[in-house]
Amino acid sequence: MERIGRAWNSDFVWSFRHSPVAVVSLALVLVLVLSAVFAPLIAPYDPFDPASLNLMNGFSKPMEPNTFTGDVFWLGTDDQGRDVFSTILYGMRISLFVGFTAVLFALILGVSLGLIAGYVGGWTETAIMRVADVQLTFPAILVAMLIFGIAKGITPVHMRDEMAIWVLIIAIGLSDWVQFARVVRGATLVEKNKEYVQAAKLIGRKPGAIMLRHILPNVLSPVLVIATISLALAIIAEATLSFLGVGAPPTQPSLGTLICIGQGYLFSGEWWIILYPSITLLALALSVNLLGDWLRDTLNPKLR
């Protein structure tokens, strides 16, 4: 109890409680993530079960009974009669899955490479950081596209759809590890020369393990900030790639794919097919961004 009380009163939580923006955006993120995770329970329809679709429900307007079937859909339906609300929930699942997994992949890769570079030093460090520099000169989205393009060339045609999600994750993750590596390497360089590490070396403890124990806590807050901001970037990158038709396939539509599909109905009056996924994407990216911004300000007060 006391610990909870202390945590509740800690500066971090205090400044969170007193930042309406942070509270609202965290609430929004939680609502969106939870509704994506529990999409199968929340969504009134399963948009991926073709047997449940009735083509005659196609293009139902939001909250209005369909002319042929009389069914009512909250946010309307798309050309196939799929409930837009359910599709958004499932699409967000894919967007978030790709986003989270890609960031996790980038984080693990970046943190390990940063640790190795900072700790081992010498030739290894030069090699890793050179690669990082080179990659940093290329925008993430381009790197992701290239990886996607190459993967598309390598995978057999019929595997492309199945592989697409994983290719996306790897492409976005690989394009995003550099920031993590840089921060961790910097912290490692500082920590490496501290006395306890030298002492640990002297008494024959494995310094690597010690470093891990001491460095990770030190870099936790910058890594958290980078991860949050990266998550927003990854979600947008995924949406962009899918929109360009080099991302999630229509069989596993993410928010970007839905917007891409909806764009075809921009002028035909079925505005809900593009509007609602766009709003969802914006809400998701904005709330994660706001949270990241707040985290950066709070954990890194000198930037406030």
Next chain:
Amino acid sequence: MLAYSIRRVVQSIVVLLVVGLVAFSMFRFVGDPIDNMLGQERTDADIERLRGELGLDRPFVVQYGRFLTNAATGNLGVSYRQGRPVASILMERAPATLELAAVSGLFAIVLGVALGVFTAIRRNGIAANLIMTISLVGVSLPTFLIGILLIYLFAVELGWLPSFGRGDTVKLGGWSTGFLTSSGLKALILPSITLGLYQMTLIMRLVRSEMLEVLRAEYIRFARARGLRERAINFHHALKNTLVPVITVTGLQLGSIIAFAIITETVFQWPGVGLLFINAIQFVDIPVMAAYLMLISVMFVGINLIVDLLYFAIDPRLRVDRTVTEG
């Protein structure tokens, strides 16, 4: 400085060689070039002839060397999809992308620096906070959505600006420019805003945070303690120091503009290299992809070199004379 420059140039060449290797490997190993170049009704003789022509029977290193010398002399292969030399396709498309990138880069830098300085100086003001919040919306809004929104608003609903393409262009030598016709200039507006907006917000936020950092510096306090005017402090003392880190990142951002042009060009059907590239990805047109990669990397490396040199111009600490008076 000379040593430094030489080192940078050598590094750039290494980068280009690595990128070249990636590009070559793509060409060589992603999909069978023979398969892609010959149609359905090919004969074994055709395959052998092409294999010889392309030198695919030689050792890898020889092939790579040949690829590089070809690339250096402007021979980038033939597009699988269009059946035309990639180099000439790129030459046709490059002006469109470069003009778009230049205009949106200018837009992003001018507005980004101005707004960044403004929000840093008035960091507690209502307007500054509003701008910061809007900028977060801007960062969270994917480029393609901005483009669609702008088209819908300004082209379809209001009918003020064209929705696609470059308008009329004028040929100047081998360069087709849209700067000289009114329709060309009008056509530039929406894509430039779309492309520049994201970079603008990034530059703005960067300038703001760097400026805030600088404004906290001791020499700014000292300048205040000396009774200098706020304007002199902000624009003479702080801005100059802010620009040093901003230049690096902005240089990188300019590189990204060329890459992000892919999205804008798709939305606006802007006939540049980005649109070419995205089509190449969809059709797995490897020579075009490889050539685009090489072209972009040459541009990036060039931009980076320029940025490094700009550094020298702005920051006296990096210049050669390091005479120190003992005291």
Next chain:
Amino acid sequence: MTVRKSMLLALGLVLSCGVAQANTFKWASNTDPQTMDPHAVNSAPVLGFLNNVYEGLVRRNQTMVVEGALAESWEPLGDKGWRFNLRKGVKFHDGSDFNSEDVLFSYQRASSEAADTASWFAPVSEVKVVDDYTIDFMTKVANPLFPSSIANFMIMDKGWTEGNGAALPSKDKENHATLNANGTAAFQLAERQPGLKTVLTPYGGWWGKTEHNITRAEFTPIQNSATAVAALLSGNVDMVNPAPIQDAARLKQSGGVKVIEGIEARVIMLGFPHQADSLKFGTDAGKPNPFKDVRVRKAVAHAVNVDAILQTIMRGNAQPASQLVSPAMSGYSSANADRPAFDVAGSKALLSEAGYADGFSFGLKCPNDRYLNDEAVCQAVVSMLAQIGVKAELDAMPVRTYWPELRKDAYDMYLLGWSPGTFDAEHPIRFLAHTPNAEKKLGSWNFGDFSNSRIDEMLAPIQSEIDPAKRQAMLDEAAKILQDQVAYVPLYVQPLVWGARDNIELTQRPDNFFILRWVTVK
């Protein structure tokens, strides 16, 4: 009204008059003709575009009826072939004269190995120049349809083509003829930027009677259909082909824009693997191929609710199809005009009869950039098949990778659209129904290897029969066999939807060719 305002108005009037006199016509399509060489690529976008620049011996008029072009008249040489009497005084755009040497040269070029149009000349045994303005095309057997089958065979100038080193067409390399053109038609190529812009200007020396009032025509490919619609709505282009079907209603409502609708000759259908032993995709991959059983194919035919597809995805703009050609084609079998009814119960019964009461899983291949809303139609088919317990895994891809996949037999079911180039029911029998025979260039698009000896037997008589009644009887029989065997499941006839500004008058031909010389700008 103030003086200033009226002056501005007057100035505006002057300016708009100036523009009106210049009559620049801009149009957009989703694909760029990939070459300017009329023999290098046999695809509708290329041939349709080049029909404005090059001409054939014959051409089709607004209602698809064949009429003379570079040939003033033609007559059969018994059952040995056809004689064409060429038009005199025709000049190519570069000023050189047109004569029978050019026709012979073009024949040799278009039928060469390097050309993509060689299959058109499969029936031809020999071409003989009689004199400067007379030329004979000899056929192996009697071929009453030959003149109408070569409406897209375009004539190039021998001197120009050879002189520029383009004696043979080039599919995968650039040559002079892929970027330049020298035809005889009403328009000449003024500027060509592949993938960006192509400009045509009227040819002053054209032999025909000018019906258009265009002074300059600019073509821009716009891949993204929404962008194309935006361009039309905002007046950046005068015409788009195609206009997205879903936008037709909106375009009709908005001022200044109209929609031109028609029925294309193209029939959209589902195809099956008739010879494959096992399924290749889905969870049942490797299990025996159920589509070999006609009852399963019938079940599929009854499971697809074509009316629903037309109602929603096609927005009521298309008509259901019962056979491989649309009613507008010659040789259409009115006797077999009924298509299988939508009947889930009957479909399920057929399935359990065939031993698939619990359904099965397979892979459906589909293009996503070839036909109107092709992918959406496939998705709808997937959900309709799901109602009868058959699980289709959809794999949609660009057409460039689609055809190679089909040629590799990498499908369990596929979507195909077929537009008979001859506007006759014989055409799909030759390409889609006859047992594949590479040597005779027959059944070349019969990916599923459908084979029926009676059909194979009837093709030659259908091709050579002169008596319409006898011919129709054979075509009726063929249509019946294909329906009974469910060789394909014809779904609907694809609609043609073009969008244009109100001040544009144009003619929409059912083959989806856009002919500039019928355009007037008001």
Next chain:
Amino acid sequence: MEMPVLSVRDLVVEIPTRHAVLRPVNGVTFDLHRGEILGMVGESGAGKSMTGNAVIGLLDRPARIAGGEILLNGERIDQLHGEELRRLRGKHIGMVFQDPLTSLNPLLTIGEQLTETITEHLNVSAAEARQRAVDGLREVGIPAAEQRMDAYPHQFSGGMRQRVVIALALCAEPSLIIADEPTTALDVSVQAQIIALLKRLCRERGTAVMLITHDMGVIAETADRVAVLYAGRMAELGLARDVLTQPNHPYTIGLMGSTPLASAGRARLYQIDGSMPRLDALPSGCAFNPRCSRAQSKCSQDPSPSLAAHQDRAACWFGGENAQ
């Protein structure tokens, strides 16, 4: 007696936080006369820099002057804002910061920094400003001052840079200099030179100096009078000679005792137990009482007696008697 250059009365500086309002400076009172050097000593956090910043009007938000008054040459300056405050800085009050490395703008030549300050405050031509700048540099002992005008800060050593900083602080001829730990960041060998320079220049011009430091050695060498701060309050104020040799306040005694230089003659090093309390946890009564070896019950109940300028030396109930 002539009017003091600086007169601080009951100065209170507050920092509102979410838990409480902190008072880093709480009722500080002192005078500073022309040509006089007042040493301000105390541990870090005692409020000496805060006092200096309050005087020159450079308190960082949310810190603010909450009470008392500050008079410069008889005029109140604690309520000035914006433009008036700006004109005061540099022109009437100069400041020298601790670290010469960071006090100078790295991207401007020292000539630019000097002339911009001079033209800002003195109505002189550009040429004259430059001449004054060169003179200023010469005065602080920069060799080849003319040429060095166009050098950038990084081309100077630390000591030289601090000389430049002093030249900058003095160039508009202010009547008061606030030197906030001017030698702390310098090499020991250079410290004495800088202190000597500062002392000489101020004596020559009659500039009053508020010398903030924690270095008793510097105080002993330089200051005319000494103010000892503890937890935002003035503990002791008196002539340097007296305070250093005969400290009255128990804290000062401890401070002297823990300073090697001053305690050289004593038998043992005197150590104060514990550390200065945090501002948000000040004890009741005299802030020093928990650490004071002489504390009595009175000390924990009543605040220590206030210290009126020039009257008592130490703010201690027992200071006067017990010290001797």
